[in-house]
Amino acid sequence: AQTVTQSQPEMSVQEAETVTLSCTYDTSENNYYLFWYKQPPSRQMILVIRQEAYKQQNATENRFSVNFQKAAKSFSLKISDSQLGDTAMYFCAFMRGQYGGSQGNLIFGKGTKLSVKP
Amino acid sequence: SQTIHQWPATLVQPVGSPLSLECTVEGTSNPNLYWYRQAAGRGLQLLFYSVGIGQISSEVPQNLSASRPQDRQFILSSKKLLLSDSGFYLCAWSIQWGGLLNTEAFFGQGTRLTVV
Numbered sequence: 552a553q554t555v556t557q558s559q560p561e562m563s564v565q566e567a568e569t570v571t572l573s574c575t576y577d578t579s580e581n582n583y584y585l586f587w588y589k590q591p592p593s594r595q596m597i598l599v600i601r602q603e604a605y606k607q608q609n610a611t612e613n614r615f616s617v618n619f620q621k622a623a624k625s626f627s628l629k630i631s632d633s634q635l636g637d638t639a640m641y642f643c644a645f646m647r648g649q650y651g652g653s654q655g656n657l658i659f660g661k662g663t664k665l666s667v668k669p
Numbered sequence: 670s671q672t673i674h675q676w677p678a679t680l681v682q683p684v685g686s687p688l689s690l691e692c693t694v695e696g697t698s699n700p701n702l703y704w705y706r707q708a709a710g711r712g713l714q715l716l717f718y719s720v721g722i723g724q725i726s727s728e729v730p731q732n733l734s735a736s737r738p739q740d741r742q743f744i745l746s747s748k749k750l751l752l753s754d755s756g757f758y759l760c761a762w763s764i765q766w767g768g769l770l771n772t773e774a775f776f777g778q779g780t781r782l783t784v785v
Contacts (some may be wrong), residue, residue, distance in 0.1 A: 657715065
């Protein structure tokens with residue numbers, strides 16, 4: 552069975568600085584996808600970034616980027632130039648690829664609460 | 670564009686009462702639909718998913734059930750609520766394009782259920 556671990560329950564960062572959130576996962580699959588979701592106080596789950604396991608290049612979305620280390624099964628999220636609006640819970644999630652019988656089910660970590668301080 | 674609606678936003682129900690949470694998706698056809706639960710201090714756990722009308726798969730044994738009476742409607746139910754059913758319930762959808770699973774899941778705004 553796949554598992555996702557986020558070892559940092561809470562983190563804080565000063566506005567405009569950079570912060571990295573950690574995520575590790577365990578799977579025997581070779582075809583899968585990894586995601587970071589953001590859940591602000593409104594509780595709406597918002598996709599931040601995704602990574603296909605077959606791609607060696609790390610995904611980037613504006614101020615958000617990942618460090619995907621497939622052999623180490625590590626998938627960290629870097630937030631550059633942190634903004635007050637980045638304050639939220641961040642969840643790392645895993646999904647098996649379609650050829651693994653996936654129906655799009657996501658396996659989530661327990662989340663990291665990020666606070667951006669002015 | 671596609672949208673997902675989930676209601677009610679909050680609900681307080683006594684132990685032993687029935688439950689019905691509804692989720693509808695607009696702007697797409699034949700989506701995969703999901704119900705997740707988020708307990709306090711924990712991540713999201715998949716409860717049910719559906720790949721088509723009347724097709725429901727359960728991921729964990731529980732006091733809840735799900736139904737999909739229409740293509741874009743997904744309902745979470747219980748005949749008798751337990752205190753342990755309290756939590757934040759999220760509906761989500763994803764879609765297949767040309768037989769390939771679109772990897773992005775879109776979430777509703779959630780329902781906070783408190784069983785008292």
